[in-house]
Amino acid sequence: MELIDNVKDSIQSFIEENSKLTAAIIAIFLLLIVSGTAVLLLRGKTGTGGRSVKLPPETFTETEEFLKPEQVNLTEDYYFSRISPDNWSDAERERWFTPPDEQNMQELGKANDKIIDTILEAAP
Numbered sequence: 001m002e003l004i005d006n007v008k009d010s011i012q013s014f015i016e017e018n019s020k021l022t023a024a025i026i027a028i029f030l031l032l033i034v035s036g037t038a039v040l041l042l043r044g045k046t047g048t049g050g051r052s053v054k055l056p057p058e059t060f061t062e063t064e065e066f067l068k069p070e071q072v073n074l075t076e077d078y079y080f081s082r083i084s085p086d087n088w089s090d091a092e093r094e095r096w097f098t099p100p101d102e103q104n105m106q107e108l109g110k111a112n113d114k115i116i117d118t119i120l121e122a123a124p
Helices: 002-017 019-046 090-096 102-122
Strands: none
Touching: 002 019
């Protein structure tokens, strides 16, 4: 009971000492309540009332004839579709494959070691 009385006395003394600040806080609080209530009331009147608005389905109507794009010359490395062989030829291997250097192999080994350590740490 003393705690409630102490809190009540401290609030009363704060209000008496800072009357302008207290009045400003109360005015701001009331303004927020009134504006929030007004927004909710106005929104309820102008809104759809929780119902969804259904739009009529659109149908495509062609106004002009469809123009096919001009076919550009394709480079020899570009194909629309092709059957890829199971193995590379020697020429393709020389052209596309780059062997990794020692630094890349060390970085890959370190990354793999981190993954292994994480897995082993989680094991019971």
